[in-house]
Amino acid sequence: MKAGSWVADRVLLGYAHQHMILRGVSVGVLVSCLSCAPQHAPNDHARNVVIPPPVKQRPEQPGEMVRLQGGTFKRMARWQPSVPAHPETVATFEIGRTEVTTNAYRECVKAGACSVPVGFQDRSNGLSPQCVEQLARECNFGRTDREDHPINCVTFTQAEQYCRFRGARLPTEAEWEFAALGTENRPTPWGDDPWDRMRANLCDEACVSGFACPFVPSPTRAPDGFAATAPVGSFRTGDTPEGVHDLLGNVWEWSIGEPCGAQRAECDGSEHVMRGGGWSGSFMFEYRDTTPPSFASSDFGFRCARSIAPVRP
Numbered sequence: 001m002k003a004g005s006w007v008a009d010r011v012l013l014g015y016a017h018q019h020m021i022l023r024g025v026s027v028g029v030l031v032s033c034l035s036c037a038p039q040h041a042p043n044d045h046a047r048n049v050v051i052p053p054p055v056k057q058r059p060e061q062p063g064e065m066v067r068l069q070g071g072t073f074k075r076m077a078r079w080q081p082s083v084p085a086h087p088e089t090v091a092t093f094e095i096g097r098t099e100v101t102t103n104a105y106r107e108c109v110k111a112g113a114c115s116v117p118v119g120f121q122d123r124s125n126g127l128s129p130q131c132v133e134q135l136a137r138e139c140n141f142g143r144t145d146r147e148d149h150p151i152n153c154v155t156f157t158q159a160e161q162y163c164r165f166r167g168a169r170l171p172t173e174a175e176w177e178f179a180a181l182g183t184e185n186r187p188t189p190w191g192d193d194p195w196d197r198m199r200a201n202l203c204d205e206a207c208v209s210g211f212a213c214p215f216v217p218s219p220t221r222a223p224d225g226f227a228a229t230a231p232v233g234s235f236r237t238g239d240t241p242e243g244v245h246d247l248l249g250n251v252w253e254w255s256i257g258e259p260c261g262a263q264r265a266e267c268d269g270s271e272h273v274m275r276g277g278g279w280s281g282s283f284m285f286e287y288r289d290t291t292p293p294s295f296a297s298s299d300f301g302f303r304c305a306r307s308i309a310p311v312r313p
């Protein structure tokens with residue numbers, strides 16, 4: 001992908017998002033339409049249904065992995081024509097049940113194996129200093145009130161360093177997508193049920209995103225309980241059947257390999273794919289973004305994965 005296309009894509013999506021808001025369409029519509037889940041009326045949902053706040057539970061042990069039996073699944077192409085749908089086979093592997101937390105990353109820094117997150121970067125160079133400062137405040141490292149939130153504002157290289165410290169690696173994009181879809185090709189990580197705001201930490205009425213900064217609260221965006229990141233595993237109704245949390249939302253997640261898709265003529269392979277969307281956007285989980293490895297943002301994080309050696313008969 002060309003250097004400017006990342007910004008263009010995000011701005012385009014931001015404009016689309018805001019356009020839909022202006023038309024009175026909520027984030028719920030955007031997500032449910034694009035994930036091809038059954039349509040529902042999010043505004044009615046927001047007005048008439050009392051939904052309890054996210055359940056704040058301590059996550060499983062940091063670094064806990066979920067083992068996924070390998071198989072063949074159908075790679076998605078929705079909203080991403082650069083990666084045509086095609087069958088793909090992944091070997092058995094393990095993937096982090098949660099995004100890597102701030103506390104877990106701090107252990108790596110203390111051990112001298114990881115560097116301090118680089119912080120928020122305005123890749124578009126289009127944000128005001130006030131907006132940059134506001135978004136930089138959402139970087140979690142060093143915040144004692146966000147120990148169980150995902151580490152963010154880390155580069156691809158820093159994510160790789162952390163996973164190596166844990167004897168793991170970043171997931172491939174195919175593994176990440178397999179974890180989300182399963183061999184049954186689920187329309188969403190959690191299955192067939194439509195999206196609602198309690199299934200993922202996306203941009204809500206309180207969030208500040210680079211697309212709308214300074215932020216103007218919108219009544220069409222129902223609160224999900226968190227203005228920025230949430231403790232990992234807060235949105236359990238968005239889990240996969242295997243119990244993998246937050247594949248949609250909270251932070252975008254770095255992956256390894258396959259940066260170019262079908263756009264090889266336009267892609268020099270120097271960027272890396274991010275998946276899943278984050279707290280400052282309203283993206284469907286299928287959307288992929290390619291980003292230079294040195295870039296970091298307050299909605300960028302990661303989880304680790306691990307190959308499983310085949311059992312010899």
Ligand SMILES: [Ca+2]
Nearest residue numbers: 246249251276
């Ligand atoms: Ca995520």
